Amino acid sequence: MTQKIVIITHTEDNFSIDKVTEYIIKNGFEVVRFDVDLYPLTNKLSTIFQDGKWMSFLENEEGKIRIDDVAAVWYRRAYNIGSGLKEELEPKFFGAAMGEIRNTLFGFLESLDCYSLGKPSVYRRLDSKEEQLKIAHKLGLTVPETCITNNPEAAKQFILKHKSVVAKMQTGFAIYEDGVENVVFTNVIEEDNIDQLDNLLYCPMQFQKKIEKKKELRVTVVGQDIFTFEIDSQQSEESKVDWRKDGVNLLQKWVQTELPAEVEGKLRQLLDVYHVDYGAIDIIVSLENDYYFIEINAAGEFFWLDNLTDNNIISKSIADVLCDKAPRRNNGVLI
Structure with a gap:
């Protein structure tokens, strides 16, 4: 019987899923795709303990598929869980129902007794930018001097000391106005505009x-x-502080390069600490050639870089780890 690998994602995910799927199939495995935005209205998930055995089933448009006996899981995305449910339920029931839906789905993913490339609990831990920086510093990686606060006075003192700082949010912070998403990027704050920080309290x-x-x-x-991969982010005024501001125009300008062996070793140690096999890491190389660790993204995107390689080597690497054809950190449920 062909072994199965489950990919947890959503219907609007990009073509990287197809490339990884292609390599998984070449490795002789079957792929089961679980789109969470179709759960629970289209996808049905059931876990049953009966006659001394645990069994889990996913029912979707392709039929009923047993998924407790899978070889591995790739927890890639969990966007738009319960899409369409708000229109089906009375408002008073919606919040409670969504709580049950999320708890059931994430509980199922945590309980699978197999290798998992990413888990909800790991993603939650990696959401802490503060812990990331502290661990990176302990491992010997260079990190920028940092202040995380809601105290306007603490922020002002930090800015006065360093003269020029960048301010950023710790999440994918966006403001929605008239249905339009306005992402808050990294911005420079100088001494002459520190009086604008009074609202930091909130x-x-x-x-x-x-x-x-x-x-x-x-x-x-x-x-x-x-x-x-490296990018000369200083080639554009828009991208000098945050390359994402001009990200579309820079997509084809990234160039594959190499890290110093010492930095590579410390990044592997960082993934060892978190016990994960995937991470998208942002690093700044200073004018003095110092390598500053900025952050690690648990589910950071890779498709635009993979597209610049021969034969989508990042997708192949992900597939090989999932199929146990490359070294990986064991993270199955331990009893």
Whole structure:
């Protein structure tokens, strides 16, 4: 019987899913795709303990599929869970129902006794930018001087000390106005505009000493493989502080490069600490050639970099880890 690998994602995910799926099938495995935005209205999930055995089933448009006996799970995305449910339920029931839906889905994912490339609990832990920075510092990685606060006075003192800092949110912070999403990017704050920080009381921010950049790196770690790409973010006024502001125009300008062996070793140690086999890491290379660790993204995107490689080598690496054809960190349920 062909072994199955479950991919947890959503219907609007990009083509990287198809590339990884292609390599998984080449490795001789079957792929079961679980789109969470179709749960629970289309996808049905059942776990049953009966006659001394645990069994789980996913019922979707393709039929009924047993998924407790899978070889591995790739927890990639969990966007728009319960899509369409709000229109089906009375408002007074919607919040409670969504709580049950999320608890049931994430509880199922945590309980699977197999290898998992990503888990909800791991993603929640990696949401802490503060812990990331502290662990990176302990491992010997260089991190920018940082202040995380909702105290306007603490922020002002930090800015006065460093003269020029960048301010950023710790989440994918966006403001929605008239149905339009306005993402809050990283911005520079100078001494002459610190009086604008009084509203910090209502929402904390992260401040870091501004690093003059030579280039920026996106490092994708899969198992023990490391794929490093660089961009000259200083070539555009829009991208100088945050390359994402001009991200579309820079998509084809990333170039594959290599990290110093010492930095690579410390990044592998970082994934060892979190016991994960995937991480998308942002690094700034200063004018003095110092490598500053900025953050690790548990489910950071990789498709635009993979597209610049021969034969989509990042997708192949992910498939090989899932199929146990490459070294990986064991993270099955332990009893």
